[in-house]
Amino acid sequence: MSLEVDVDHRRGRFRLQARFTAAPGLTALFGRSGSGKTSLVSIVGGLIRPDRGRVVIDGQTLVDTERGLFVPAHKRRIGYVFQDSRLFPHLSVRRNLLYGRWFVRGGGGASADLGSVxxxxxxxxxxxxxxxxxxGGExxxxxxxxxxxxxxxxxLMDEPLASLDEARRAEILPFIERLRDEAGxxxxxxxxxVSEVARLATTVVIMAEGTVTAVGPVQDILPMADAADGGAVLDARIVRHDEAFHLSVLESAAGELQVPRLEAPIGxxxxxxxxxxxxxxxxxRPEEISALNVLAGRVVSIVPTSTAQADIRLDCNGAVLVARLTAKSVDRLALAPGRPVYAVVKSVSFERS
Structure with a gap:
């Protein structure tokens, strides 16, 4: 299923201008508070009628202002999960779940029954x-x-983990992954x-001040989203667990990586x-250092981020890695495109893909 959005909407001084197409999977709207993310999902969900534009889900037009078409929210067959669960306190979990079936009218949508859900x-x-x-996670x-x-x-999931503590977020993330991969x-x-998007997203839509500034695969777009720190996304797989030291050994195009033990099977x-x-x-290649992960690479480009720092883009056997160094370090190492180097990775955030 695909989602096509092309809308223009004003609310007071704020103007939302968003245009993108999302492929199947999980599309993350990423941006700071006030960038227009919630307004956009409210338009898609039918809670806001845009001044101009179109919204199309899997070929079905829900909004087309030129044609005067606006499908009401209750007829759109769109599920909405908010920051808080909004469960009915007087109903059991079973009856809360079955309440969702009250809205089903006719065919279409994802096939689901109580047992499978x-x-x-x-x-x-x-x-x-x-x-x-x-x-909270339950x-x-x-x-x-x-x-x-x-x-x-x-x-539609509007910051569903925002109200949860770290432990509850860790509890629910694997279930959102299963939802992305299995629910259809x-x-x-x-x-x-950034960590949620890195873990969950298939496609990333970056928003800033009401405008979509970039759209694309998470590996390409997420480093742009985390502009303050920069970075790169690596795909890998678990090849073994080192139980003696509570580590997991991963295989990536860039090379072997050792990380704290992941609760996931081999492969x-x-x-x-x-x-x-x-x-x-x-x-x-450094020796006798505490860092476990050292990857061989070659400098591709050097991009100053300020007068004092620069981002060094590396090619590590086809995988991209980025290092942020001081201008003095760049000069002292005489770094230039094509120069072979070794990347020492001090800290890694590894997530299930």
Whole structure:
């Protein structure tokens, strides 16, 4: 399923101008607070009628201002998951889930039944409990299940993890991954978290001051989104676990990487986001250092980010890595395009892909 958006809308002094096409999978709207992310999902969901534009889901036009077409929200077959779960406190988990089926009218949308949704989200043991007895992560899983049982054509998730602490976020992220990979429904996901986007997104839409500034695959676009730090995304897979030292060994195009033990099986794909500030460069392979990950590469380009710093783009056997160095370090190492170097990775954020 695809999503096509081309809208122009004013609210007071704020103007939203957004145009993009999203492929199947999870499309992340990424940007700072006030960039227009929530306004955009509200237009897609039918909560805001835009001044001008079109919204098309899988070939079905929901908004076309030139034709005077505006499909009401309740007829769009779109599931909405908010920052808070918004469960009905007087209903059990089972009855909250089944409430979503009340909205199903006719065919279309993702195929879902209670049993498959319960299994997908791992909430079978919660069915007879009341919402006030659930953790934040459990409530969000139930809210997602309720949205799925309405058989949506598209699932809108507006910062669904923003109200959760780190432990609860870690609990629910694997279920959103399963949702992306197994549920068969496209997801438009609002976030301002680089780590969430690196882990979950298929496509990234960067927004700034009401405008879409870039759209594309997460590997290409996310480093642009994290402009303050810069960085790169590496695809890898787990090849073994080092139980003695609680590490996982990963294979990537750039080379072998060792990271803290990941709770995933051998062969599982992972996605790494490596910030430029966490990469050091050496002209010789360093020895007797604490860093576990040293990757051979070649300088591709040097881009000054200020008078004092520059981003060094590396080609590591076809994979891209970025190091942010001081101008003095660039000069002292005599770095230039084509020069072979070794990248010392101080810190890595590895996520399931």
């Amino acid at each position: 319960v299994e997908l989200l791992g909430i079978g043991h919660l069915l007879e409990r009341q919402p006030d007895s659930l953790s 409530k969000q899983r139930v809210a997602i299940g309720r949205a799925l049982l309405a058989r949506p054509r598209l699932l 429904v496209p997801i438009l996901y609002v976030s301002h978290s 599982a794909p992972v996605r790494a986001y490596i910030r430029a500030r966490d990469v050091m460069l050496s002209l010789q």
